[in-house]
Structure formats: structure tokens, C-alpha cells
Amino acid sequence: AQTVTQSQPEMSVQEAETVTLSCTYDTSESDYYLFWYKQPPSRQMILVIRQEAYKQQNATENRFSVNFQKAAKSFSLKISDSQLGDAAMYFCAYRSEDFGNEKLTFGTGTRLTIIP
Amino acid sequence: EAGVAQSPRYKIIEKRQSVAFWCNPISGHATLYWYQQILGQGPKLLIQFQNNGVVDDSQLPKDRFSAERLKGVDSTLKIQPAKLEDSAVYLCASSSGQGTYGYTFGSGTRLTVV
Numbered sequence: 001a002q003t004v005t006q007s008q009p010e011m012s013v014q015e016a017e018t019v020t021l022s023c024t025y026d027t028s029e030s031d032y033y034l035f036w037y038k039q040p041p042s043r044q045m046i047l048v049i050r051q052e053a054y055k056q057q058n059a060t061e062n063r064f065s066v067n068f069q070k071a072a073k074s075f076s077l078k079i080s081d082s083q084l085g086d087a088a089m090y091f092c093a094y095r096s097e098d099f100g101n102e103k104l105t106f107g108t109g110t111r112l113t114i115i116p
Numbered sequence: 117e118a119g120v121a122q123s124p125r126y127k128i129i130e131k132r133q134s135v136a137f138w139c140n141p142i143s144g145h146a147t148l149y150w151y152q153q154i155l156g157q158g159p160k161l162l163i164q165f166q167n168n169g170v171v172d173d174s175q176l177p178k179d180r181f182s183a184e185r186l187k188g189v190d191s192t193l194k195i196q197p198a199k200l201e202d203s204a205v206y207l208c209a210s211s212s213g214q215g216t217y218g219y220t221f222g223s224g225t226r227l228t229v230v
Contacts, residue, residue, distance in 0.1 A: 004158070033215075033216050035218050037218075037221075042223055043205055043207075043223050043224040043226070044119075044221055044222065044223045044224070045159070045207065045209070045219075045221035046221075047218040047219075047220075050217065050218055052216075091158050091159070093158075093218075095215055095216065101164070101171055101172050102215050103149075103161050103164060103172060103215075104149075104159075104161070104215065104218075104219065105161075106158030106159050106160075107158050108156070108157055108158050109156075109157075109158055
């Protein structure tokens with residue numbers, strides 16, 4: 001079974017600075033998808049960024065980018081120019097597929113605080 | 117497009133009572149998921165529907181939890197009888213295909229069992 005590990009329960013960053021959230025995963029598959037989701041107090045999980053494992057180029061979405069290290073099974077999220085609205089729980093997720101059945105497995109999350 | 121709708125937003129019940137949650141996915145999304153998120157943890161998949169058929173319910177506590185998706189659209193998740201450890205946020209999500217572009221989540225129902 002796939003596992004997703006987020007080793008930082010909490011992180012804080014000064015507004016306008018850069019922060020990196022860590023995620024590692026365990027899998028025997030060669031082709032898969034990875035995601036970062038943001039969960040603000042409203043509880044809705046919002047997709048931040050997506051990475052396809054067969055693509056070596058790191059995904060980027062505006063101020064959000066990832067450092068995808070396939071051999072190390074590492075998938076970190078970098079947030080540049082942090083804003084107060086970035087404060088939330090961030091979850092790393094792995095999409096697995098087994099005989100046509102697919103599902104997302106989530107890590108335990110990192111609570112990000114933005115310091116004004 | 118409208119998002120995934122869930123109700124109620126909050127629910128407080130006593131242990132051994134029953135409760136039901138409702139989810140309306142994005143129009144046209146064939147796949148619907150129910151996740152349980154206990155405080156301090158990531159969401160855990162309870163059940164996955166493809167249209168109105170169950171694809172995966174391996175982590176659903178079937179002695180007390182049940183779910184249905186009539187006509188392949190709306191879905192309800194029921195707990196009967198509830199236990200204290202069922203206190204959690206119940207998230208519904210949907211996707212149009214195989215989820216390779218992620219899922220769209222609703223805002224969840226926060227259940228407190230006292």
C-alpha cells in the first residue's frame with residue numbers, strides 16, 4: 001500500500017518570504033500522480049498543484065512550485081512571496097491505480113502560519 | 117460551474133443515534149468519493165462510486181456505515197449507530213474521469229458525537 005509522509009506538522013513564514021513544505025511517499029509504481037491540496041478553515045480542499053511522475057519537469061503554478069525527486073520519492077512544495085491568504089493546512093496526496101480502481105492517499109498535513 | 121454541495125455543515129448527535137449526510141457532486145462527474153477526516157489527520161477514503169455502482173468500500177465500517185448513490189448523481193452517507201470515534205469531518209468529492217487531474221471537494225460536514 002502506498003504511504004504519504006509529511007514530517008512537518010507546523011511551519012511558519014514571514015509574509016513575502018519563501019517557504020518549503022516537505023512530502024515523501026512510498027510506492028512501487030513507475031507512473032503516478034502527485035498533488036498538493038490547501039485546506040483553509042472553510043474545510044474545502046483546494047487543489048494547489050499537480051505533478052505527473054513521468055514528467056521530469058517540475059510543475060509550477062504562479063507562486064507555487066514543486067521539487068519532484070522521483071528516485072528519492074520526494075515531492076516538496078515551495079511557496080514564494082508568501083501572502084496572508086496562504087495560511088492553511090497543506091496536504092500532499094498520491095494517486096494510485098490498481099486494476100482500474102484509483103484513489104488518493106493523503107499525508108497528515110502541515111499547518112502553515114503566515115507572520116505579518 | 118457549481119461546486120460540490122454538502123449538507124448539513126455541522127451536526128451534533130449523541131452516541132448511538134443515527135445521522136445522514138448529503139452530497140451533490142459537480143454535474144456530469146461520474147465518480148464520487150466520501151472521505152473521513154479525523155482532527156489532526158489527512159482525509160481517509162471511505163467509499164468510491166462510479167456512477168451508481170460501488171468501486172471501493174474496503175475502508176467503510178459496514179456494521180455502522182452505509183452509503184448510496186441513487187441514479188448516479190446525489191449521494192447519502194449514513195451512520196447508525198454513531199460512536200464517539202466517528203467525530204470527524206466528512207468530505208465529499210467528485211471527478212469527471214480517473215482523477216488524474218485531482219478531485220473537486222465540498223466543504224464537508226463536521227460531525228460531533230457526544
